[in-house]
Amino acid sequence: xxxxxxxxxxxxxxxxxxxxxxxxxxxxxxxxxxxxxxxxxxxxxxxxxxxxxxxxxxxxxxxxxxxxxxxxxxxxxxxxxxxxxxxxxxxxxxxxxxxxxxxxxxxxxxxxxxxxxxxxxxxxxxxxxxxxxxxxxxxxxxxxxxxxxxxxxxxxxxxxxxxxxxxxxxxxxxxxxxxxxxxxxxxxxxxxxxxxxxxxxxxxxxxxxxxxxxxxxxxxxxxxxxxxxxxxxxxxxxxxxxxxxx
Numbered sequence: 001x002x003x004x005x006x007x008x009x010x011x012x013x014x015x016x017x018x019x020x021x022x023x024x025x026x027x028x029x030x031x032x033x034x035x036x037x038x039x040x041x042x043x044x045x046x047x048x049x050x051x052x053x054x055x056x057x058x059x060x061x062x063x064x065x066x067x068x069x070x071x072x073x074x075x076x077x078x079x080x081x082x083x084x085x086x087x088x089x090x091x092x093x094x095x096x097x098x099x100x101x102x103x104x105x106x107x108x109x110x111x112x113x114x115x116x117x118x119x120x121x122x123x124x125x126x127x128x129x130x131x132x133x134x135x136x137x138x139x140x141x142x143x144x145x146x147x148x149x150x151x152x153x154x155x156x157x158x159x160x161x162x163x164x165x166x167x168x169x170x171x172x173x174x175x176x177x178x179x180x181x182x183x184x185x186x187x188x189x190x191x192x193x194x195x196x197x198x199x200x201x202x203x204x205x206x207x208x209x210x211x212x213x214x215x216x217x218x219x220x221x222x223x224x225x226x227x228x229x230x231x232x233x234x235x236x237x238x239x240x241x242x243x244x245x246x
Contacts (some may be wrong), residue, residue: 033212034187036200038221042207046216061242065102065219066075068231070238073100088228093118098242102141102235109146109235113139113243135166138240141232148173148232150240152180171209171236173229179202183210199240209233216243 013140013203035045046066053061061073079096097114121134132155139150153168169180181189198212208225212218219237221230 018081033185033218035220036183036187036198036210037189038207039185039200039210039222040224043210043220043222045218045220048219051245056114057227061100061245063216065234065238068102068104068234068238070242071103072099073242074098076218077203089091090123097099100239100242102231102238104231104234107144107231109137109231111141111235111239113137113239115243118134137240139236139243141235141239142157143232143235146174146229148229148236150235150236152240169199171233173233180209201235209237211237211240213244215245217244 016198034040037045038202039045044066049064051063052061060069062069064070075098076096077185079094081092081094091201095116097112101112102109102111116134117136134155135153137150138154140206141148141150149172150167150181151170151172152166154166157180166182169182171180173176178201180199180201183198184199185193185197189200197214198210200206200210200217206224207222208219209222212220215238221233221236225233226236
């Protein structure tokens with residue numbers, strides 16, 4: 001018996017639907033997602049284009065994102081795993097990641113994402129009962145003059161195993177923090193996280209950027225977001241799309 005942390009589970013229902021939406025040529029069929037509140041009419045919106053279904057060693061995971069193209073996606077060939085047992089309890093940790101590059105008209109941004117999962121289990125009558133689970137995703141994007149970091153984290157226990165909402169969603173651009181919140185199919189902020197389809201990021205001055213996770217993926221860059229930060233932010237959001245499609 002195995003469980004995953006909240007954010008991993010939150011993508012499960014998206015993953016179940018995605019295989020039914022593939023076209024005959026293997027590209028990802030689009031799903032309409034409303035823009036988050038405050039973004040419609042005040043942002044650039046780009047759907048991921050020319051994106052193939054699936055991921056892995058023999059899959060070309062490159063795709064277009066507005067004026068940018070995500071290329072050179074390289075996933076770690078093997079994940080790092082460790083485990084420890086003490087009495088009846090056992091702890092397990094898994095870590096893996098991938099690198100990629102965002103190519104734009106005027107600059108290139110190098111991206112790297114790392115995923116970590118942990119789990120504490122207790123054997124009961126031959127079954128491994130999960131007591132606690134944790135999940136973390138960090139994407140780091142470095143451009144010539146701009147640095148962006150995206151971080152998602154959650155921790156769950158058996159009492160709240162079905163809670164899907166990440167506890168921390170944050171995007172930092174050149175040291176400035178943007179607060180992340182999930183939104184639903186209608187573009188409204190999702191309070192319980194059970195039906196969220198993406199994340200929006202807001203600065204002290206208002207909306208900044210957003211990403212829709214439904215295939216093939218979509219990005220919104222608000223007019224408030226400075227032009228100098230757009231490539232690095234797009235890179236970080238592209239990293240999240242690559243993780244969601246893995």
